[in-house]
Amino acid sequence: MVAVPPAGCADVWWLDIAAVVVGRGELAELSLDEHKRAASFAFRADRRRYTAAHVMLRRVLSGYLDIPPSSLVFCREPCPRCGKPSGRPALPPSSGVHFSLAHSGDAVVIAVASQPVGVDVEQQPAGCVCALSADMNAADAAWGRPLSEAARHDLVIRWWVRAEAVLKCTGEGIGHGIGTFPVLGSPDGPPGPAVPGGPEQRMAATAVHGCSLVSLPAPGGYQAALALAGPASSVRLTVRAPWSSGSRRAARA
Amino acid sequence: MTGPDGIPGQELALAELRGVLAEVTGREELRAVPAGSQLFGPPVGLDSLTGTRLLREVRRRFGVDVAAEDLNLDALATLATLAAFVAGRTRLPTGRQ
Numbered sequence: 001m002v003a004v005p006p007a008g009c010a011d012v013w014w015l016d017i018a019a020v021v022v023g024r025g026e027l028a029e030l031s032l033d034e035h036k037r038a039a040s041f042a043f044r045a046d047r048r049r050y051t052a053a054h055v056m057l058r059r060v061l062s063g064y065l066d067i068p069p070s071s072l073v074f075c076r077e078p079c080p081r082c083g084k085p086s087g088r089p090a091l092p093p094s095s096g097v098h099f100s101l102a103h104s105g106d107a108v109v110i111a112v113a114s115q116p117v118g119v120d121v122e123q124q125p126a127g128c129v130c131a132l133s134a135d136m137n138a139a140d141a142a143w144g145r146p147l148s149e150a151a152r153h154d155l156v157i158r159w160w161v162r163a164e165a166v167l168k169c170t171g172e173g174i175g176h177g178i179g180t181f182p183v184l185g186s187p188d189g190p191p192g193p194a195v196p197g198g199p200e201q202r203m204a205a206t207a208v209h210g211c212s213l214v215s216l217p218a219p220g221g222y223q224a225a226l227a228l229a230g231p232a233s234s235v236r237l238t239v240r241a242p243w244s245s246g247s248r249r250a251a252r253a
Numbered sequence: 254m255t256g257p258d259g260i261p262g263q264e265l266a267l268a269e270l271r272g273v274l275a276e277v278t279g280r281e282e283l284r285a286v287p288a289g290s291q292l293f294g295p296p297v298g299l300d301s302l303t304g305t306r307l308l309r310e311v312r313r314r315f316g317v318d319v320a321a322e323d324l325n326l327d328a329l330a331t332l333a334t335l336a337a338f339v340a341g342r343t344r345l346p347t348g349r350q
Contacts, residue, residue: 125277125302125303132305132309134309164301173301174301178305
């Protein structure tokens with residue numbers, strides 16, 4: 001059984017979808033709804049991505065709850081802004097386990113904590129993303145103006161994953177606007193890409209919208225961020241499954 | 254392809270939107286995706302980032318702010334509903350006069 005991280009801490013699990021084999025045994029762990037959704041994807045790659053991510057999510061969470069992956073029951077919390085059932089996907093409150101799942105390209109990342117948590121990952125997307133500057137908070141957008149186009153693309157995606165991690169943590173999502181508060185600003189300038197550290201590290205956090213926000217060290221070509229509920233000056237991260245070499249093992253844990 | 258009174262037909266908007274989908278996702282196969290396809294579910298499967306980029310491109314190319322004019326975002330159900338929404342609010346799409 002995996003211990004649920006204490007307050008101010010989060011576990012991070014990475015999965016490389018390209019390295020995962022989903023067989024009949026793994027498929028049997030998914031719910032009927034998950035099967036229906038997987039079957040509705042027209043493109044094999046999308047079906048595979050969805051299936052692998054949800055098999056991984058169930059296996060990771062079953063380790064914290066000490067119950068079989070197929071026994072997990074998910075619910076959807078109400079949005080804290082509008083009350084609609086569009087808030088955070090969650091386990092029953094009695095579990096004491098909070099999680100967040102994100103995937104992009106071949107990367108899946110799962111965050112687990114004892115308080116609400118939000119995580120996001122994005123592969124550097126196709127084409128120019130400068131148009132998204134119009135959605136940024138004005139203070140964040142200002143950091144991008146003096147940059148070269150390539151550096152601005154990096155900054156826009158860094159902004160996106162940080163903003164989305166916060167909005168996934170609070171359960172608001174991006175439907176109510178993504179640029180209503182700054183996520184990059186500081187007297188020293190915007191944060192650079194997160195530097196990979198050891199499997200356990202304490203990272204300086206930015207207090208944003210009631211959350212503690214950090215940029216996550218991510219695989220090459222990706223950017224990621226994690227937000228924990230409650231403003232704090234740092235977040236302690238434990239990478240339970242690193243990118244690549246450990247991902248396949250983690251999926252079978 | 255331009256309809257009566259200079260309003261572009263839904264087919265014209267569809268063709269343009271398929272191109273936008275291929276660009277923001279980097280998936281060329283979406284240039285041939287059926288009109289009835291869901292945008293945020295299978296088979297297009299937009300996520301929040303690509304969905305926001307789609308809306309930005311729609312605003313830039315057609316001058317239509319979908320999020321501001323359709324608060325429930327019903328227009329984003331399928332490619333066809335988005336094309337109809339855009340076609341009904343646009344006179345001439347950029348570069349397709």
